[in-house]
Amino acid sequence: MSNLDRTPTATLCGGDASTGPVRELLTGRTVQLGESTQVRRLLPNLGRRMVGAWCFVDHYGPDDIADEPGMQVPPHPHMGLQTVSWLHEGEVLHRDSLGSLQTVRPRELGLMTSGRAIAHSEESPREHARLLHGAQLWVALPDEHRHTAPTFEHHPHLPELTAPGLHGTVLLGSADGATSPGTTYTPLVGIDLTLRQDTAVHLPVEPDFEYAALAMTGTVDVDGVPVDPGSLLYLGCGRRELPLRASTDGSLLLLGGEPFEEQVVMWWNFIGRSSEEIVQARSDWMEGSRFGEVHGYAGARLAAPTLPSVPLKPRGRAR
Template structure:
């Protein structure tokens, strides 16, 4: 998924200087962002106060939206570099096309994982015809310097491993949770999991104390370490947790996002992650000139033009503004 903001702002993130090395309960407020022709999303990362959770650097939550009489998701071709995109649905379908020739419909609880590496372009759209409701999350994972120039590729995983406990059923989307590992390509120590909680659940989920974590509300109300988390909000939890208390009165679902704090400092502008102003400027020139990022074939529409660079020289800094 793309950042379609035509007034795109620079985000500087990464580095360990602002990692909270102890358990906290920091509730992040989303920002409403228009996406494409008819969709609106709640953007949790990057946030005014926090830019990353492990290698997770971009989190949008959308829906549930009734799109029975709407075009639904319509995101024209756009470029990415230096990151992975994670498509995750609870309802609906998304048709993915990219410049490597991939064509894949992603359905609920299936992983659509695109690794942009040195550069890729893709589009996303609701199929025609499509389901009535659309509900899900789109996330980015920053690639470390050792892997950020690899060949771009897309992987689809329809069958993902699960972790279960009384009142809890977790699908491991990326990385590892409680000894269970996703088949998705991971380039840093990371975890992403979709957790369904039954009514009356009261349990504790094992964590890695060296990871930092956040929980994104998807549906219902979940009490995460005593804090109510509602759909479209995200609770940052810091590090130093051996486990996480989870409780619900009614059915609820959340996403657990975490990982080893990302040490490298990044420059994130529009749909690119780099390490310098010069890299971002070159990416913009390459997209404008039609080089490097390839062509998305089969999408009925023009690619998205890149926004202008900000007047200031882009510099990598820390994890919070």
């Protein structure tokens, strides 16, 4: 998925992370995505840039698209990151410059590693379900892997976690002995959790990871804080277990990872280490080189926005 903001700011990421548990509730801003989809952008946020290597979180829906085209995101480039497509309802058709053509359905993992350069599009199929609800996530690639060859993975079957009143699906990384088949390049985890009404559990977590919880449906108390749909609770590091309580049926995404220590620049759909890299990537996309072509999408590809008038500077995570 693309960042379609026509005036993107340089997002300064990497560096310091919380040294202990915190409970910082973040609200998103509404962003128009394509012709008919609005998303709540929760990362990057004015108060928090990254959670481990997770650097971008959009939550959308549930939207009734029965009489609408649904998601329509034209071909656009990516560099230096992974995209994670995750659905609770609906379908998304993925095309990319590698020739991939894949429909991603609820609780299937669509994982694209851009590496040095890739382009893709995302759209609701012509014949689609009434509701569309999901999240789009980015993972920053560390310096030693950010020039890797681009790939696309589709994993329809993922490991599950169960406890009384709780069901979990491991998107990426490992949790409670279950490991996702999705490729990762830094220590991180993503878990989709569904809790039945009146469930209270303590989920084991890694003390060296920082975590955040994104509510998808219902209201779930996370470490005593009620988290409503479309909001993100940043939890910091230092826990060995995470208390969860649901007074109604609810679901959330738990994202975590070792703090990402590198300094990076994130602008539009690119993650780099210098202003010069970003400038070159934009030029390559506009000139039609390096990122390849996406075939089959019924529409023009996205043009890159104008760069800021001042050089982009890589910095750490400090606000």
